[in-house]
Each structure stands twice: as structure tokens, then as C-alpha cells.
Amino acid sequence: MALSFSLLISIWPLLVEVCVIYCLSIAVYRRYFSPLASIPGPFFNAISYLPILYQQGILEGQLLHALEIWHAQYGPIIRISPNEIHLSSPEHYETIYSNSLRTSFYKDPAFYGPMEGPIKTPVMLTMIPNEEHRVRRMGMNPFFSRRSVLGLEQIVRDKTEKLVKMAEQFLSQKGGEFDVHRATRALTVDIITEYAYAKSWNYMDLADWQGYQEAIRAVQTFFPWFQTFPSLVPVFGLVPDWVMVKLYPHFGKWFDSLEVVQQSVAEVKRDIALGIKPPRRTIFHELIDPELSETTKDLPSRQKLPDAVVFADAVNLTGAGVETTGATICRALYEVLDSPEIARKLRKELKTALPDPFIVQNMSLIELEKVPYLTGVIKETLRLSPGVPGHLPRVVPSAGATFDGYTFPPGTVVSMSAWSMHHNTEIFPSPDKFDPTRWTDPDVDAVHAREKCLVSFGRGTRNCIGQNLAMCELYYSVASMIRRWDDLKVHPDFGREDMKLVEFLLSYHPKKARKLKLVRG
Numbered sequence: 429m430a431l432s433f434s435l436l437i438s439i440w441p442l443l444v445e446v447c448v449i450y451c452l453s454i455a456v457y458r459r460y461f462s463p464l465a466s467i468p469g470p471f472f473n474a475i476s477y478l479p480i481l482y483q484q485g486i487l488e489g490q491l492l493h494a495l496e497i498w499h500a501q502y503g504p505i506i507r508i509s510p511n512e513i514h515l516s517s518p519e520h521y522e523t524i525y526s527n528s529l530r531t532s533f534y535k536d537p538a539f540y541g542p543m544e545g546p547i548k549t550p551v552m553l554t555m556i557p558n559e560e561h562r563v564r565r566m567g568m569n570p571f572f573s574r575r576s577v578l579g580l581e582q583i584v585r586d587k588t589e590k591l592v593k594m595a596e597q598f599l600s601q602k603g604g605e606f607d608v609h610r611a612t613r614a615l616t617v618d619i620i621t622e623y624a625y626a627k628s629w630n631y632m633d634l635a636d637w638q639g640y641q642e643a644i645r646a647v648q649t650f651f652p653w654f655q656t657f658p659s660l661v662p663v664f665g666l667v668p669d670w671v672m673v674k675l676y677p678h679f680g681k682w683f684d685s686l687e688v689v690q691q692s693v694a695e696v697k698r699d700i701a702l703g704i705k706p707p708r709r710t711i712f713h714e715l716i717d718p719e720l721s722e723t724t725k726d727l728p729s730r731q732k733l734p735d736a737v738v739f740a741d742a743v744n745l746t747g748a749g750v751e752t753t754g755a756t757i758c759r760a761l762y763e764v765l766d767s768p769e770i771a772r773k774l775r776k777e778l779k780t781a782l783p784d785p786f787i788v789q790n791m792s793l794i795e796l797e798k799v800p801y802l803t804g805v806i807k808e809t810l811r812l813s814p815g816v817p818g819h820l821p822r823v824v825p826s827a828g829a830t831f832d833g834y835t836f837p838p839g840t841v842v843s844m845s846a847w848s849m850h851h852n853t854e855i856f857p858s859p860d861k862f863d864p865t866r867w868t869d870p871d872v873d874a875v876h877a878r879e880k881c882l883v884s885f886g887r888g889t890r891n892c893i894g895q896n897l898a899m900c901e902l903y904y905s906v907a908s909m910i911r912r913w914d915d916l917k918v919h920p921d922f923g924r925e926d927m928k929l930v931e932f933l934l935s936y937h938p939k940k941a942r943k944l945k946l947v948r949g
């Protein structure tokens with residue numbers, strides 16, 4: 429023991445030297461000899477993954493803003509890590525994200541794998557092989573189709589009515605204010621759980637309307653650390669639940685929610701075993717006991733899925749559908765109410781379209797979609813506040829790829845982001861300006877070009893499965909809140925700086941940002 433310790437003491441300078449030489453040679457290789465050496469970009473990004481960790485882990489979700497600065501400095505194609513290229517020219521989006529099934533770019537396991545955490549059960553979002561994903565998704569698509577959303581529209585109608593009544597309760601008091609930030613997250617929890625599980629978690633009935641989305645945010649802040657140091661993932665799995673709850677009290681609601689999902693899986697399995705027909709099939713029925721069609725019956729993954737997969741997919745669905753939609757509703761309300769002109773114009777169109785006296789139960793998605801300015805407001809909000817604004821890394825397939833004259837070998841990671849697409853100054857002049865008329869422009873070709881660049885829900889087979897539901901929620905909540913009061917206003921303490929976005933896959937506001945509240949007057 430004494431001998432090995434003194435040996436260590438005597439050789440440590442040599443060990444340090446070896447380490448330094450090793451790191452330097454990796455840095456020199458990455459910067460000057462790697463196949464990506466000729467791609468412009470910040471020096472430290474080319475040699476290390478730490479600059480991304482710095483933006484995401486230390487500065488907390490700032491990478492989307494750093495990307496803007498780096499693109500302005502180095503051009504439309506930049507190297508943002510030793511193995512990742514970020515592109516900003518919109519014409520590449522289709523190639524990377526809407527590819528044909530067989531030659532497709534696939535999701536980067538180093539980015540998506542750690543999101544599975546210690547459970548390591550691939551969910552739709554994190555599955556890597558596109559073929560396997562396609563099969564899993566095929567079974568779930570009908571459940572979230574437009575037809576299905578229209579069939580279950582009453583859920584959105586009822587929950588929106590509850591939101592308006594809650595707002596009424598607060599706003600009718602003298603000096604009353606409505607915490608629409610938390611209320612909309614509670615709304616989206618209640619809609620997705622009723623829609624997918626036929627069992628609402630009733631977050632709108634809670635006194636504080638919160639807990640779930642805060643826990644998801646806390647989980648997501650670990651992602652950049654896990655992506656940079658994957659060996660941290662199993663260590664995280666060893667931390668007992670009570671320690672997590674002590675560190676992050678909101679984790680209590682997260683663990684409760686996991687238990688509820690687990691119970692639902694068990695109940696549905698029991699009903700299936702007993703031959704009990706449900707009043708309405710839920711995603712659990714779809715995943716546990718799929719209704720197989722001629723085209724799907726022979727596909728291995730359309731057979732019964734293991735409980736762990738059903739559980740993980742359900743958890744993922746709920747997590748994906750809450751903050752994204754809640755934040756978009758809030759941003760739309762903020763932008764409309766912050767501009768008297770936009771508010772006046774939208775109210776006028778809504779008053780013409782919606783029956784008087786205004787009742788949420790009289791609304792229908794199909795009628796709401798016919799209000800052009802409302803559609804403009806929603807699309808413009810999805811542009812400025814995409815729920816998933818950051819880089820979505822994909823791996824170059826075996827055939828390799830060429831972008832902007834550079835050729836990339838298979839295995840290179842390439843990414844684009846909704847944020848930079850939506851801030852392209854050629855397609856969206858004055859990109860920071862909220863201007864719903866971009867989408868109501870009589871020049872249909874110009875609108876079409878803008879629509880091609882609006883990628884809030886992604887594209888291709890890996891796009892958002894929940895977009896029809898999300899759009900329905902957006903139409904109902906924005907229309908009903910704006911139509912209900914002529915004197916609704918943003919709380920005077922709230923400012924545009926509070927709407928700044930940060931990103932951990934989903935978008936959030938910086939921790940110190942104030943939460944949106946509404947008042948009358």
C-alpha cells in the first residue's frame with residue numbers, strides 16, 4: 429500500500445504530462461484534421477463539447493441565442509461541437525427532417541438517449557431507428573388525427589370553459605388578477621390527461637395549479653449534463669426519490685403522476701383480461717391491446733407492448749403536451765393584449781364570428797379556424813414562441829450528405845432549429861415584430877413561403893404527434909379569453925423581457941422572469 433502510494437507520488441508528473449498530451453492531440457485532431465475541420469465556427473466548439481454545456485447547463489438554456497450570434501459571425505453553416513454542424517438556410521430543413529423513410533437522417537442517440545434517464549426505455553420521442561419508430565407511431569397516429577381531435581373536441585370545450593370561469597372568479601374581484609401562466613399549464617395538463625387517459629388529473633381544481641410542469645423543467649435541466657457526461661445517468665438513478673423531493677419539492681407531483689400512470693396501466697390491463705369494454709378507448713388500450721388492421725397486424729411492434737414501454741410512452745406524451753401548449757397560449761394572450769390595435773382587430777373579428785352572448789359551449793374548431801386574423805395570431809405566436817425552439821440533432825445516414833458545398837461523412841451530426849428558421853430575415857423581415865398579417869397577406873405565394881419556414885411542430889415522420897390537439901387548444905383558449913372581456917390587460921408589472929425564451933428541448937422563460945398575469949381596467 430505504502431509502496432504503491434509512493435509510486436503514485438513519484439509518477440504523477442508523468443501522468444499529468446500524458447493526460448495533457450492526450451487532450452492536446454485530441455484538440456489538434458478535432459480542430460485541424462477531422463473531416464469537419466474546414467467548417468467555420470468558434471474555436472473552442474470545434475475541440476470540445478464544453479461550450480454547449482456552458483450555454484445549456486451553466487447559463488441555463490441559452491444555446492438558441494448563442495447560435496444566432498455564431499451564425500451572424502461565421503455564416504449559415506457552423507460547427508457547434510466536435511461532431512455537430514448547425515445549419516440556418518431554410519432550404520436544408522426538408523432534406524434533414526422530411527426525408528424519405530429509407531435513406532433518412534436519424535435522431536442523434538447522444539442527444540436523445542440521455543433523455544430516457546436511468547429507465548432507458550425508448551419512447552416515441554427518443555427511438556433512434558426510423559423504421560421502428562414508424563411502426564410504433566403508426567398505431568398512435570389515428571388517436572391524435574384531426575378526425576379524432578374533432579371527435580373529442582368537447583373535452584377541450586369543457587376545459588376551456590372552466591378556464592374562463594376561473595378567470596372570471598379572479599377578475600370580478602376589485603383589483604383582481606389572474607395568474608394565467610399557471611392556469612394555462614393546469615388547463616393543458618387536464619386536457620391531455622382527459623384526452624389520452626379518459627381521466628383528467630384536474631389540476632385546475634388545485635389551489636396553486638402547479639407542480640407538474642415545474643418538475644418537468646427540473647428534469648430537463650439535467651439533460652445537458654447527461655448529454656455531455658452520459659455516465660452521470662445511472663448515478664442519477666441511484667438518488668432516492670425522497671432526496672429528489674427534498675432538493676426539488678415539485679418532484680412530489682411528478683412522482684404522484686408516475687403512480688397515476690402506473691395505476692391506469694394496471695387498471696386497463698385488468699379490464700382487458702376480464703373482457704370489459706371501455707366506454708372510450710384510451711392510449712393505454714391502444715398501446716396494450718392495439719386494434720390491429722390488415723396493414724398493422726403482422727408488424728411485430730404492433731403486438732402487445734411491454735408494460736414499461738406503455739408506461740414510458742404515456743409519461744412522455746403528458747410531458748410533451750403541457751408546457752409547449754401552455755406557453756404558446758400565454759404568449760398569444762400577451763402579444764394580443766400588449767398591442768391595443770391587435771386586440772381591437774381580433775375582438776372585432778371574433779365578435780362577428782362568435783354568437784352573442786358569448787358562450788364557450790357554442791364554439792367549434794371548424795368555425796374558429798375560419799376567423800383569419802385569429803389564425804394569423806396563432807401562427808405568429810407559434811413562430812415567435814415555438815414550444816421546441818432549439819437544435820434537433822440528426823445523424824447523416826450511410827450515403828453521406830452535402831450542404832452548402834461541404835460534404836459530410838455518415839455519422840456526422842447535423843441540426844437546425846425552429847428559432848433560426850423563424851428569425852430568417854429574408855422570409856420574416858423584422859423577425860422580432862409580432863405581426864399576424866404575415867399570415868393573412870393576400871399574396872398567397874408569400875404566405876406559402878412563410879408556411880414552409882414555420883416548423884414549430886417539426887416535419888416528417890418525427891414531427892409532433894400532438895399538433896392537432898395543440899392547435900385545437902390554442903384556438904379555443906385564445907378566442908375565448910379575448911372574446912370574453914373588452915378590457916382585459918397584461919398586469920402592469922409584466923414586461924416584454926419576461927417573455928424571453930430559454931430552451932432545454934422545450935422552451936421556458938428564465939427563472940427570474942415574472943409569470944404572466946392578467947387584469948381588467
Ligand code: HEM
Pocket residue numbers: 552553554565572620744745746748749750752753756814815816820883884885886889890891892893894895897898
Ligand atoms: C404548441 C404545442 C406543441 C409544440 C410546438 C410541439 C412541438 C413538437 C416538436 C417540434 C416535436 C419534434 C421533436 C423532435 O424532433 O425531437 C414534437 C414531438 C412530440 N410531441 Fe409535440 N408539440 C406541441 C404539443 C404537443 C402536444 C399537445 C402533445 C401531446 C399529445 C405532444 C406530443 C409530442 C410527442 C409524443 C412527440 C414525439 C413524437 C415522435 O417522435 O413521434 N406535443 N413536438
